[in-house]
Amino acid sequence: MLDPGHGGDDGGARGPRGLKEKTAALELSRAVALRLEAAGFEALATREGDTLIPLWDRARAANAQGADLFISLHLNAARAKSARGSEVYFLSLGKGDSPEVVALENAQAGAPPEAEGVVASILEDLAQKAYLQDSERLAVAIQAQLNRLAGIKQRGVKQAPFIVLRGAAMPAVLVEVAFISNPKEEARLKDPAFRAKVADAIVQGVRLFTAGTTGTSRRRARS
Numbered sequence: 001m002l003d004p005g006h007g008g009d010d011g012g013a014r015g016p017r018g019l020k021e022k023t024a025a026l027e028l029s030r031a032v033a034l035r036l037e038a039a040g041f042e043a044l045a046t047r048e049g050d051t052l053i054p055l056w057d058r059a060r061a062a063n064a065q066g067a068d069l070f071i072s073l074h075l076n077a078a079r080a081k082s083a084r085g086s087e088v089y090f091l092s093l094g095k096g097d098s099p100e101v102v103a104l105e106n107a108q109a110g111a112p113p114e115a116e117g118v119v120a121s122i123l124e125d126l127a128q129k130a131y132l133q134d135s136e137r138l139a140v141a142i143q144a145q146l147n148r149l150a151g152i153k154q155r156g157v158k159q160a161p162f163i164v165l166r167g168a169a170m171p172a173v174l175v176e177v178a179f180i181s182n183p184k185e186e187a188r189l190k191d192p193a194f195r196a197k198v199a200d201a202i203v204q205g206v207r208l209f210t211a212g213t214t215g216t217s218r219r220r221a222r223s
Contacts (some may be wrong), residue, residue, distance in 0.1 A: 001062035002036075002045045003072035003164065004029035007168065010108045013077035015186035021075045022050065024189045028073050028177060031192075031199035039203055055108065058091035067122060069138065069206065070172035071165050074105060074112025075180035079148075084185055085153035087176040088143040089160045090135035091128060096160035101176065106163050134171040142175060142205030149201040150194075171209075175202065 004025040006012035012021025026047070027112045033043035038129055044065055046058045053061070076087065078100075087098070096102065110135045139157045165172045178185040188194040 001065060001067035001070045002029045002032055003058050003062075003070065004045065004047055004148075005072060005074040005105070005164075006052075006108075007047050007050055010052050013075055013104065013180050015180040015189075016081070017183070017186055018185050019180060019186050019190060021077075021180055024075050025073045026050070026179065028195055028198060030218060031195045032071075032073070032173045032202050035199050035203040036206065039113075039207060040077075046143040055106070056166075058164050059166060059172065062172075063167070063169045067170055069209075070165070070168045070170055071142075071202065071206075072162070072172070072174040074176050075172060075174040075178060077099065077104065077181040078179060079181075081182055083179045085155040086143065086146045086150075086178060087155045087158055088139040088146070089158050089162060089165075089174040089176070090139045091132065092159040092161050093128065094154050094161070097158040098160050102160045102162060105174070128166060128168070131168065131171050133172055135165075138171045138205070138209045139173045140211040142173060142202055145201040145205040145208070146177075146198065147177075149204060150197040152198075207218065 004022070006022035006025060011021065012025070014020055029045055033045060035198060036043040044067060046053050046061050058072070059070060078085070089098075127205075136157070143154065143157050146152050162174050178189060179188065180186050
């Protein structure tokens, strides 16, 4: 299940030349989906157009479809225009890393949905914990391929309490592909050839993960 970030009234971050995160994320999702299908996977998406899907509902949609993996696609932003590169996150049940990025991506979450009962709540918590190790392996695999194939500077695999990853009953990651706030990376994100490289990198990461050949998991130490 691919999850293009934001959508509808939630445009996400905006580049200095006007590119919206919601638009770039959707284009990336479409490129990844085409390559996943070509590689023999079935690719689904939480949104196919410019619609707003509540954050709490995105992992639930993946669960309802019986998805094997959940990949949420986003573009990073920073006050420093020179910030560049990719980051891949998996869920933290605590404070985790990158509080500013978490605050930005969780801003439109709203109140959590009412619990569907004690049993459902317990099962959701167990699902999150059960897949953390595999989520880290998936994050490491995708990050490594983004570095190698897309030529993006490594910023590292991190762990953070993104709401969009909560409740996913499968390995789940959030990919901050590049910094939309960086004029050079914004320009690259508009280039179909660059988006193709990013999509190839993500798909190769998925293929290595499913083949069990992702190597040793390594996280960047907190600064």
